[in-house]
Structures are given as C-alpha cells and as structure tokens.
Amino acid sequence: MSIPAQVLLVFSNVPDLELAKKLARHLLEQRLAACVNILPAVHSMYRWQGALEEGTEVALQIKTTQALYAELEAAIRSMHPYEVPEIIALPLSQGLPAYLDWVRQETNKDRNV
Template sequence: MDASQVLVVITTLPDEDSAAALTRALLEARVAACVNRLPACESQYWWQGAVETARELPLLIKTTRARYDALEAVIRQHHPYDVPEIVALPVAAGLPAYLDWVREQTAGPDGGA
C-alpha cells in the first residue's frame, strides 16, 4: 500500500448547513486538501427494507491514503447519518503538480501519518 497515493472520497449530506460544516471540519483537520460541494441531487437507496428517496449534496474530497483513517473519523464524527456514505477511490493518474499539492496540504507534522 502506497501511503502517498491520492484518493477521492465521496460522501453525501442532507443539507447545505451540514455540508458546509463537514467541509470546514475536514479542511481544518488537514485531512483534506480540497472539498468540492456539488449541487444537490436526488438519491434513491435501500434503507431498513424500503426504497428511500432523498435530496442530498455530494462532496468530493481529495486526500491521501495515509490520511484516510483520520478523514473517515472526522466524517463519522460530524455526519448526521447513522451510516454515512464514505467511498474512497484511488486516483490512477493526474497532473503531477496537483497530486503533489494534495500530498503537501494533507501532510501532518510527522509527514502525513
């Protein structure tokens, strides 16, 4: 496992206030270099045996594999859902300068761990 690999983590929030609060918490904790708050979308999913429909705001969060566990902890702490969507996708390629910037912005005092 390459701890410096850049990840895009996806989560969804039920409203603007919770999306803004989580975005701020992720950035202040330095577990994310960038968070894109996308426009609301309609989500349909199974929950407790029934199909539900909800308006949600997706977040695209850029981090590294080394910071993933800390990022997940911040999401779980600040997310209003019992079982929040947290999906991490590895970045297979990207502009090297951008990927380096993500790594720099999420590096902790001990080098990112």
C-alpha cells in the same frame, strides 16, 4: 527516494448545505483534505432497511491521501447524522502530477501554514 503518498478521492453525501460546509471546513482545517467540492441538490434514491427511499442530499468530493483515510473517515462519521453514511474512497492512479503533489503538500500535517 520515497514513494509518493497515494492520493484518494473520497465521496460522501450529507443531508444539507450547512452540514456540507461545516464538514468541509473541519476537514480542511485539520489538514485531512486538500480540497472538498460541494455539489448541492443531488437527488438520491436508495434502499434502506427494506424500503425504497429518495430525497435531496449534498454530495462531497474530498481529496486526501491513503495515510489520512482512517482519520478522515472518523471525522466524517463523528459529524454525520446518518446511521450508515456513504463514505467511499477511490485511489487515483493518474492525474496531473502537480495537482497530486499539491494534495500531498496540503494534507501534510507537519506544515506550519
């Protein structure tokens, strides 16, 4: 019996809703994510190159698997305008088993559907 793939929750922010939708669609079409939640109008405050910055961004919550993380990160970086985009992944240690199985199924690149 094989061990189920580790499911991850990946966070990233992008500058606008248009890019958020474009990136989400790309990740879903490539089966790098099972689901992407887009949370518009996040007010971000951060330190960048020695200065305090703030602005509005769009937050993404991306569900994927550990096996796909490197490819997902590369896809985000290739489409992201920031020099150092926020890409943070957390392993999900608990969750509704049926939902976690769904994430695994939807990110299975061998599926024909």
